[in-house]
Amino acid sequence: MVVIIRALIMATMAICLISVANAAQGTATFYTPPYIPSSCYGNQNNGVMIAAASDAIWGNRAACGRMYRVRCTGATNQGVPQPCKSTSVVVKIVDYCPPGCKGTIDLSQEAFSAIANPDAGKIKIEYTQV
Numbered sequence: 001m002v003v004i005i006r007a008l009i010m011a012t013m014a015i016c017l018i019s020v021a022n023a024a025q026g027t028a029t030f031y032t033p034p035y036i037p038s039s040c041y042g043n044q045n046n047g048v049m050i051a052a053a054s055d056a057i058w059g060n061r062a063a064c065g066r067m068y069r070v071r072c073t074g075a076t077n078q079g080v081p082q083p084c085k086s087t088s089v090v091v092k093i094v095d096y097c098p099p100g101c102k103g104t105i106d107l108s109q110e111a112f113s114a115i116a117n118p119d120a121g122k123i124k125i126e127y128t129q130v
Contacts, residue, residue: 024104024127025124026103026104026124026125026127027076027103027105027122027123028070028103028104028106029101029107029112029121030106030107030108030112030113030121031107033108033109035050035108038052038094039061039064040061040095046092046094048108048109049089049090049108049110049114050093050094050107050111051070051094051106051108052093052094052095052096053096054097055101058096064094067090067091067130068127068129069089069130070088070091070111070115070126071125071126071127072084072116073125075120075124076120077120077121077122079121080120083116083117084115084116085114085117089114090130104125104127105125
């Protein structure tokens, strides 16, 4: 029985390490309502756990509808040295953040606030397509 428990623990740890290894690194900013119209869905309301994709993941609209798990990993400035909350958020790509976009993913204000202090404005993130 102990051997089985140890094997399960090791398998769980390996899965966790694999998912962390597959996470991409980037930055996130946020935008405020109104969230429609959007580049992907026009005037269709997709709720508030949404984001706009920069050129890094946009892929000429291929990102539309993709879901990403986003987690804050640190500050990008000295204004808020520890902006992260100990949680992640899943967002749906509904819009495009045009060239000059300040982050890899431009989160809705609600999504950003779920993972970090909005006073930070911009944070370092890990993100994974789910």
